[in-house]
Amino acid sequence: MLSLHTRSHGVPPxxxxxxxxxxxxAFRRADEMRYQLMPYIYSQAKDCTKRGLxxxxxxxIEYPNDPGSWLxxxxxxxxxxxxxxxxxxxxxxxxVYLPSGQWIDYQTGKAxxxxxxxxxxxxxxxxxxxxxxxxxxxxxxxxxxxxxxxxIIDLVVYASDSQKANGLICLPSDNVLHDISLVRRDGTxxxxxxxxxxxxxxxxxxxxx
Numbered sequence: 001m002l003s004l005h006t007r008s009h010g011v012p013p014x015x016x017x018x019x020x021x022x023x024x025x026a027f028r029r030a031d032e033m034r035y036q037l038m039p040y041i042y043s044q045a046k047d048c049t050k051r052g053l054x055x056x057x058x059x060x061i062e063y064p065n066d067p068g069s070w071l072x073x074x075x076x077x078x079x080x081x082x083x084x085x086x087x088x089x090x091x092x093x094x095x096v097y098l099p100s101g102q103w104i105d106y107q108t109g110k111a112x113x114x115x116x117x118x119x120x121x122x123x124x125x126x127x128x129x130x131x132x133x134x135x136x137x138x139x140x141x142x143x144x145x146x147x148x149x150x151x152i153i154d155l156v157v158y159a160s161d162s163q164k165a166n167g168l169i170c171l172p173s174d175n176v177l178h179d180i181s182l183v184r185r186d187g188t189x190x191x192x193x194x195x196x197x198x199x200x201x202x203x204x205x206x207x208x209x
Contacts, residue, residue, distance in 0.1 A: 001034040002078050002128070004045060004055040030124050032141055039137035039153055043170040044079030046177045055079060063099040066114070072097050081134035081167070082106070085119070085127035093120045094127060102132035104158045109209035111160045130158040130207070135167030135180060154203045157182060157189045165189060171200070 107122030
């Protein structure tokens, strides 16, 4: 689900419900996460074409000055703001390397500093982090991308200490990549740079701990 394209391929049956209720529920949780992340995925894909970068990239591409990033071959960045550490064995916890800086667990909201950590996966069996100071746009869950309402976007701010947060947004209606900036004032984040005045209703919230 955390890749540019997601398809159910392989030897039949490929329908999730054919593998039991537990698997179907796990599949649904992962699929719903992807659907809610569609504004992030769409915007990051646009940025990839603009900068000539892959959507899934090695850590050293974004962190070339971090020596540890050059040694990691079982994690990847999903766009510029999310780090994915898959579970390759039947385990619920794995050792994860985080580049320098602060990172926030997408599923638990717990903050970690750069370096090695033993991280337990959440309800979705994967370890997923967001870069400190990133704004991850989400959209209301629907049954099809054709039903998504791009006029209402949830901006989830991942900032434990940062006073500013930044992200990217690209809407299918104009297909132009825009920066979006928020600043912390009186304990809450407010939009500082908005290129979609009267076109998009933003719902800003801080990540849940």
